[in-house]
Amino acid sequence: xxxxxxxxxxxxxxxxxxxxxxxxxxxxxxxxxxxxxxxxxxxxxxxxxxxxxxxxxxxxxxxxxxxxxxxxxxxxxxxxxxxxxxxxxxxxxxxxxxxxxxxxxxxxxxxxxxxxxxxxxxxxxxxxxxxxxxxxxxxxxxxxxxxxxxxxxxxxxxxxxxxxxxxxxxxxxxxxxxxxxxxxxxxxxxxxxxxxxxx
Numbered sequence: 076x077x078x079x080x081x082x083x084x085x086x087x088x089x090x091x092x093x094x095x096x097x098x099x100x101x102x103x104x105x106x107x108x109x110x111x112x113x114x115x116x117x118x119x120x121x122x123x124x125x126x127x128x129x130x131x132x133x134x135x136x137x138x139x140x141x142x143x144x145x146x147x148x149x150x151x152x153x154x155x156x157x158x159x160x161x162x163x164x165x166x167x168x169x170x171x172x173x174x175x176x177x178x179x180x181x182x183x184x185x186x187x188x189x190x191x192x193x194x195x196x197x198x199x200x201x202x203x204x205x206x207x208x209x210x211x212x213x214x215x216x217x218x219x220x221x222x223x224x225x226x227x228x229x230x231x232x233x234x235x236x237x238x239x240x241x242x243x244x245x246x247x248x249x250x251x252x253x254x255x256x257x258x259x260x261x262x263x264x265x266x267x268x269x270x271x272x273x274x
Contacts, residue, residue: 120144124176127193127206127213136196146174171220171266172204175249179205179216182271195235203235207274212244214274222252224263232261247273 121141128135143149149170155161161170176192183190191209196202205216215235219228232246247262247270255264264270 120148122177122180124192124194124205127195127208136198140194142173142176144177146170146177149173168220171251172218175216175218175266176205178271179207179274182274201231201234203231205274209244211242213239213242214245214247215239215243216247216249216274218249220251222250224248224250224252224258229259229261236260 120143122144123139123141125139126135126137128137150161153164153166153170155164155170161167164170179192180190183192191207193206193208194202194204195206195215203215204218207214207216215232217228217232219225221228228248228250232248236243236246245262246260247264248258249264249266249270251266253265253267255262255268255270257263262273264273
């Protein structure tokens with residue numbers, strides 16, 4: 076069944092060199108774009124994060140997540156004109172997560188290491204934004220754009236720790252504020268710390 080937005084895409088393509096598709100994660104935006112524009116070259120403006128396959132007895136999301144490799148370009152495509160505009164933008168959390176994932180990938184590659192990074196999400200919505208897998212050991216990283224830590228930010232990490240058990244070596248909460256410390260077994264790292272060297 077063809078997408079109903081096909082005609083609009085073809086019209087936009089005639090007038091604009093770049094079209095940004097925004098919407099819920101894992102909504103099929105990439106599949107839609109590839110289906111409608113099969114002759115357009117793939118420019119590697121996005122990178123893919125595959126889901127971790129371990130199910131811990133739960134049904135999992137198995138589709139990969141895509142991230143822009145350049146968050147500056149992403150902000151421009153979304154019409155974000157300044158840091159002040161970004162701080163109130165509806166996609167701020169997703170952009171911050173995108174930035175964290177690409178910084179982690181770059182950190183591994185700059186060290187000459189191939190990153191074994193994934194995400195984990197079950198059908199109920201429990202998600203770990205970034206999961207570093209080292210053999211049978213896991214390091215879970217949750218990403219929050221807020222500057223003030225909230226108690227519910229640790230909920231996903233605690234639930235995942237219960238599911239992963241001894242396989243979970245470390246849990247980290249990366250946030251948009253300042254200061255780093257430990258909180259009930261979770262390492263809390265600010266966005267401007269050297270957190271990417273610790274995963």
